[in-house]
Amino acid sequence: MKADRTKKDNEPKINWVTHPTRKMLSIFVTIWFLGNGLLILVITDLFTEPFFNTRYLVIYGLMIMSTWSTFMVFLNYSKTKGTSEKT
Numbered sequence: 001m002k003a004d005r006t007k008k009d010n011e012p013k014i015n016w017v018t019h020p021t022r023k024m025l026s027i028f029v030t031i032w033f034l035g036n037g038l039l040i041l042v043i044t045d046l047f048t049e050p051f052f053n054t055r056y057l058v059i060y061g062l063m064i065m066s067t068w069s070t071f072m073v074f075l076n077y078s079k080t081k082g083t084s085e086k087t
Helices: 022-044 054-086
Strands: none
16 A cells, blocks of 8 residues: 555645744744733732742643743744755
8 A cells, every 4th residue: 555655645744833934933922922921820810929839730831831832833943944045
């Protein structure tokens, strides 16, 4: 069955995470900033409670994962930006 594959199957999939544009990156960073800002406001009850509390571990995990995703999109943008300038 491997012989039945077309050339299209072997090409890597291109999406907005692997090949983001400047506009996509700015939208993603804005959503990340607003999302994490709102999560901080929810955790601290509009800054009346301390930020570090063990009962909010799930929200801390969400914030860390969203920061990691944003970092990966930024890395992919810098990689694709460098390759597009060379060609």
